[in-house]
Amino acid sequence: MRKVVYGGACSLDGFLAGPAGELDWLHFSTDVAAEMQSRWATVDTLIFGRKTWEDAVARSGGASGGSMPGVSAFLCSRTLTAVPDGAPTLVTGDAADFVRALKTQAGKDIVLMSGGNLARSLFAAELIDEVGFNIHPLLLGAGVPALLNPGRRVSLELTQCRQLDGGCVLVLYAVRHGAAAAATAPKVARGRRARR
């Protein structure tokens, strides 16, 4: 089944953007370009959260976003009732129901273009299959959080970890679903909190 993938570049303290939306800290490199190229080859669907889409439109000077050759784009919103021509297809119903149905259709991977809000509801519904971050070497302190509380533990399996240019760290995880998560729960450590 096609995977739903969530992630992005973040600070060590887990923000996708600073308190005023700042992205000046992003470090772009040939490492990142290669990583993105290999990622996009496996993707044919984007799902935007409303805030992320509005942010992308504002940053691009008003382009309605979402159109890439061979890629379908959807925009999940509980508040919008219409979008401009060229914008992603508006989804106003339950995002989890929509994504659940989409996963049963044939296709390549589905990437969430969202901050923590849409991801939270899809983590809660156990619909996210892969999560990855390009952790940048700074603390932003505040901003757009990448991970909000889905109301349950989410068990992960590390599939990749490597250093990128600029002191960035790429971590990629498969989400363990249901029985796999229970069967592979970490060993219980005794005593007080481990410290490095």
Add this chain to the structure above:
Amino acid sequence: MRKVVYGGACSLDGFLAGPAGELDWLHFSTDVAAEMQSRWATVDTLIFGRKTWEDAVARSGGASGGSMPGVSAFLCSRTLTAVPDGAPTLVTGDAADFVRALKTQAGKDIVLMSGGNLARSLFAAELIDEVGFNIHPLLLGAGVPALLNPGRRVSLELTQCRQLDGGCVLVLYAVRHGAAAAATAPKVARGRRARR
């Protein structure tokens, strides 16, 4: 000058313990043991935050904590007025002033045994020199946050990144202070948020 070091084992979403203090997710391994052994060889001072100390006392069944051969232990609290015999030395004044003075004294490294609260005030005062986490492969959703908003950006330099047993990722950073932070600010990326 001796360094002030902060960090610990955390979830990918940045919690040192779960919402009810859960640590059952900690993965202990020979990797972690080796890392802790080499770390402790460079340390002669511990500074506890109050909550972390109280938590350690509760977990140990009431031992007052803080006594290790050759290691001085201090307990920073704005609320406690006395501690039991054998407890760390109580510091009731400004924690930043205390740590600033301690750093000017000869000695080995100083480790903060705290959650995010004490670390936040010491990040704000630019007194933390090294930060490191053993990132465990799960989302806790809520709990004791490792990193609270220090009210400013903190620039870091990655000094170590490696995979540990159990899908854990060890990341270690030097904190860039003052001019070093400004001189080495990341390049400005153009356009919208980079996605992997």
